[in-house]
Amino acid sequence: MAVSKAEIERRMERLAQTCRGGRLKLTHQRMEVFRELAGAEDHPDAETIYQNVRRRVPAISRDTVYRTLATLEEQGLVHKAEILSGRGRYDANMEHHHHFICTECGRVHDFYSRTLDDLPIPRSVASFGRVESAQVQLRGICANCAKGKR
Ligand SMILES: [Zn+2]
Ligand SMILES: [Zn+2]
Structure with missing residues (x-):
């Protein structure tokens, strides 16, 4: 299972578009x-992104990768998925979606659901503030880990 070529192209095009709009300079390192x-x-x-990019772009520094991620997030090109403990994980899927998280291996799967998109928000939440988005996190044991357990 991997992100399809067409979807990767679509995401790269979104980056190019943002850069053409003059909001961001398209550098080689940012692109990578x-x-x-x-x-x-x-x-x-x-950290994982840094390690992987470094294989293709040995000159890139950890600092550059971290700063680039923050910039991409500011531009709405990626978002931070708050998942499990502390460590921010990044996601280039900007379509509204939900997550299945394996509590064993930490793998995260995206899934889509119209029903969950329209989740009724309890009225009591209004006292906390205005809701801007809602995302469901399902936690469990992924099929892979379940197989290993048997
Ligand atoms: Zn798993
Ligand atoms: Zn996701």
Whole structure:
């Protein structure tokens, strides 16, 4: 299972578009960081992205990767998926979606559901503030880990 070529292209095009709009300068290193994320389905954390990009772009520094991720997030090209403990994980899938998280291996799967998109928000939430988005996180044991257990 991998992100389809067409989807990666679509994501790269979104980056190019943002850069053409003049909001962001398209540098080689930025492109490589984004490409890494555009093709990743496992919602990698910043360190993993750095390690992978470094294989293709040995000159890139950890600092550059971290800063680039923050910039891409500011531009709405990636978002941070708050998953399990602390470590921010990045996601280039900007379509509204939900997550299945394996509590054993930490793998994250995206899934889509109209029903969950329209989740009724309890009225009591209004006292906390205005809701801007809602995302469902399902936790469990993924098929792979379940197989290993038997
Ligand atoms: Zn698993
Ligand atoms: Zn996701």
